[in-house]
Amino acid sequence: MDRFLSYVGRHTDDLLQQGLEHATVVGTAIVIATVLGVALGVTTWDRPMGRAAAVATTGTFLTIPSFALLGLLIPLLGLGWTPTVVALVVYSLLPITRNTIVGLREVAPAILEAARGTGMGPTRTLLRVQLPLAWPLILTGIRVSTQLTVGIAAIAAYVAGPGLGNEIFDGLSRLGSKNAINQALAGTLGVIVLALAFDLLFFAVRRLTTPRGLRV
Amino acid sequence: MSDHASPTATVPAGTVPAGTGADADGETATRHGARIELADVSKIYAGQEEPAVESFSMVIPAGELVCFVGPSGCGKTTTMKMVNRLIEPTSGRITMDGEDLLSLNPHELRRRIGYVIQQIGLFPHMSIADNVALVPRMLGWDKRRTAERVDELLHLVGLEPGRFRSRYPRQLSGGQQQRVGVIRALAADPPVMLMDEPFGATDPITREHLQNEFLALQRRLRKTIVFVTHDFEEALRLGDRIAVLGERSRIVQYDTPDRILAEPADDYVRSFVGGQAAIKRLGLIRAGDLDLLPAGSASLPSVRVDATLRDVLDAIVAHRAQRIAVVDSDGRVRGELDFDSLTAAADSGGAR
Ligand SMILES: Nc1ncnc2c1ncn2[C@@H]1O[C@H](COP(=O)(O)OP(=O)(O)OP(=O)(O)O)[C@@H](O)[C@H]1O
Numbered sequence: 274m275d276r277f278l279s280y281v282g283r284h285t286d287d288l289l290q291q292g293l294e295h296a297t298v299v300g301t302a303i304v305i306a307t308v309l310g311v312a313l314g315v316t317t318w319d320r321p322m323g324r325a326a327a328v329a330t331t332g333t334f335l336t337i338p339s340f341a342l343l344g345l346l347i348p349l350l351g352l353g354w355t356p357t358v359v360a361l362v363v364y365s366l367l368p369i370t371r372n373t374i375v376g377l378r379e380v381a382p383a384i385l386e387a388a389r390g391t392g393m394g395p396t397r398t399l400l401r402v403q404l405p406l407a408w409p410l411i412l413t414g415i416r417v418s419t420q421l422t423v424g425i426a427a428i429a430a431y432v433a434g435p436g437l438g439n440e441i442f443d444g445l446s447r448l449g450s451k452n453a454i455n456q457a458l459a460g461t462l463g464v465i466v467l468a469l470a471f472d473l474l475f476f477a478v479r480r481l482t483t484p485r486g487l488r489v
Numbered sequence: 490m491s492d493h494a495s496p497t498a499t500v501p502a503g504t505v506p507a508g509t510g511a512d513a514d515g516e517t518a519t520r521h522g523a524r525i526e527l528a529d530v531s532k533i534y535a536g537q538e539e540p541a542v543e544s545f546s547m548v549i550p551a552g553e554l555v556c557f558v559g560p561s562g563c564g565k566t567t568t569m570k571m572v573n574r575l576i577e578p579t580s581g582r583i584t585m586d587g588e589d590l591l592s593l594n595p596h597e598l599r600r601r602i603g604y605v606i607q608q609i610g611l612f613p614h615m616s617i618a619d620n621v622a623l624v625p626r627m628l629g630w631d632k633r634r635t636a637e638r639v640d641e642l643l644h645l646v647g648l649e650p651g652r653f654r655s656r657y658p659r660q661l662s663g664g665q666q667q668r669v670g671v672i673r674a675l676a677a678d679p680p681v682m683l684m685d686e687p688f689g690a691t692d693p694i695t696r697e698h699l700q701n702e703f704l705a706l707q708r709r710l711r712k713t714i715v716f717v718t719h720d721f722e723e724a725l726r727l728g729d730r731i732a733v734l735g736e737r738s739r740i741v742q743y744d745t746p747d748r749i750l751a752e753p754a755d756d757y758v759r760s761f762v763g764g765q766a767a768i769k770r771l772g773l774i775r776a777g778d779l780d781l782l783p784a785g786s787a788s789l790p791s792v793r794v795d796a797t798l799r800d801v802l803d804a805i806v807a808h809r810a811q812r813i814a815v816v817d818s819d820g821r822v823r824g825e826l827d828f829d830s831l832t833a834a835a836d837s838g839g840a841r
């Protein structure tokens with residue numbers, strides 16, 4: 274234990290740097306996946322075929338083993354940040370897309386009828402009525418995706434991606450040598466702390482962005 | 490816009506919502522109704538052979554409330570929704586004060602036509618004020634005008650703005666929500682309102698309350714209203730005219746409530762009227778609308794001027810009285826009625 278703490282003490286700067294990169298790569302992927310997933314949900318939610326296809330496709334993505342996906346991306350996108358972000362986006366799509374679809378479908382028909390009846394056009398209805406009402410569910414989807422990708426991002430070190438995965442991989446590759454376990458452990462704990470930090474962030478975001486009328 | 494005073498018809502006591510006294514102190518002049526004409530309007534839904542509405546023609550005079558009654562599936566809703574083009578007619582013409590509605594942008598058209606549905610459809614994530622302010626904001630009203638209008642309307646239906654403005658729909662009772670549904674439709678002062686069984690989901694007591702309140706409102710606002718209902722009693726109570734519709738929205742009879750009760754066009758209409766047509770007719774006429782007999786000196790059982798002749802009959806029977814006094818809201822005797830006054834009124838077809 275002492276040895277682990279002293280390891281962390283000596284490598285704080287590295288760990289923070291990698292933690293920050295880890296958070297950045299996850300954050301970037303989540304922002305992109307949110308834009309894509311919500312767009313996919315918005316365009317397919319009221320078409321049975323379309324939404325089934327959207328959920329099935331993004332669901333299939335999730336079954337690809339992460340090593341395989343990252344490896345297959347190397348010839349296309351090379352090493353580093355790009356394949357990492359792309360892979361994380363691919364894994365994030367299902368929860369966000371599916372929750373967008375469910376959230377939009379849960380808006381009562383009477384509310385859409387009222388929106389149409391008061392002269393709101395489709396865009397205004399989407400932005401002022403449908404998305405705000407679906408937002409709590411969409412946000413849940415984003416949160417699930419984030420939890421998922423914080424873990425998967427650790428494997429990105431395999432394609433020379435950024436983040437705490439480097440600590441883990443480094444450590445594991447030097448097993449037996451001094452501090453190898455401590456290094457892998459520090460990386461792993463870092464991932465867990467990061468996941469908790471993201472969760473806390475979502476708690477705050479949920480409080481701040483859920484329309485008041487849906488909370489009362 | 491003419492500034493003639495609101496109609497003189499007496500409003501039933503106890504149903505005037507708090508705040509209607511605001512009339513005098515600068516309430517924005519309301520826009521009265523527009524004349525609507527549907528000419529040979531048909532609707533065939535995609536993929537269906539039979540029309541849901543076939544060659545429907547009707548003139549709705551400005552400022553009148555017309556009730557559509559008819560069995561489920563006869564096309565009431567379809568017909569009504571073609572007026573604001575939530576449903577596009579397959580053929581025919583619809584005009585509002587002569588203006589061809591089918592040539593307008595449907596979104597802009599709908600902002601000029603109030604729309605109230607049974608399920609209310611308030612936006613749960615918006616405050617009551619934001620719900621009501623929706624159309625005025627789309628029309629680009631400035632903040633102050635919008636806020637004043639919201640408060641005025643909340644007053645109008647007895648919802649104290651200070652208490653209700655910033656609440657959310659789910660913090661209101663069903664009846665209160667329906668009132669908000671009505672004033673949301675009235676917000677931008679549209680000349681025309683479409684109402685599809687607006688009070689259908691409320692319990693009988695709340696419904697009667699809402700009906701009376703709405704009637705009082707309409708007597709002042711004089712909007713042109715298409716009001717769809719299953720409930721013939723409701724149609725009798727609210728309608729200036731009633732359209733009894735059959736299959737494919739065929740107009741079986743389009744007439745005043747009194748004429749429909751007195752002379753139903755056929756057995757189909759008679760089946761809607763049900764029994765007791767004569768008593769129901771008495772229910773349409775208000776005591777204050779008759780020529781009263783001079784008041785005698787005897788102290789009599791009394792009814793208010795806004796009571797119906799049905800109430801007068803009830804008093805005659807209940808008190809075994811020959812005569813009933815008719816009194817003002819402040820208790821002053823206006824005159825008297827006896828049994829013969831009732832039969833005479835029924836013969837002459839009421840005061841409408
Ligand atoms: N969107 C639609 N697509 C196809 N057919 C429809 C559609 N809406 C209504 N119809 C059909 O058109 C006819 C008239 O329906 P409408 O809703 O106008 O009846 P209604 O008189 O309002 O009935 P209710 O009293 O039950 O509300 C019905 O036979 C109905 O099945």
Ligand SMILES: [Mg+2]
Pocket residue numbers: 565566567685717
């Ligand atoms: Mg209907």
